[in-house]
Amino acid sequence: MHQLGILYANKGEVDQAIALFNQSLEIKERIGDVQGKAATLHQLGILYANKGEVD
Numbered sequence: 001m002h003q004l005g006i007l008y009a010n011k012g013e014v015d016q017a018i019a020l021f022n023q024s025l026e027i028k029e030r031i032g033d034v035q036g037k038a039a040t041l042h043q044l045g046i047l048y049a050n051k052g053e054v055d
Contacts, residue, residue, distance in 0.1 A: 002036065002040055005024060005043060017043075017047060021043050025037060
């Protein structure tokens with residue numbers, strides 16, 4: 001899911017990329033992949049920042 005998210009982000013399909021990264025995040029949380037979770041959160045942060053949706 002993570003790699004698909006990157007592909008969609010590179011194509012400019014940001015909303016689809018975010019959906020895929022969120023699916024990836026759920027999987028990584030379920031299996032306890034802390035490093036993968038951090039990488040996915042990083043990608044989500046970049047996408048939201050590029051959309052101007054930061055808190």
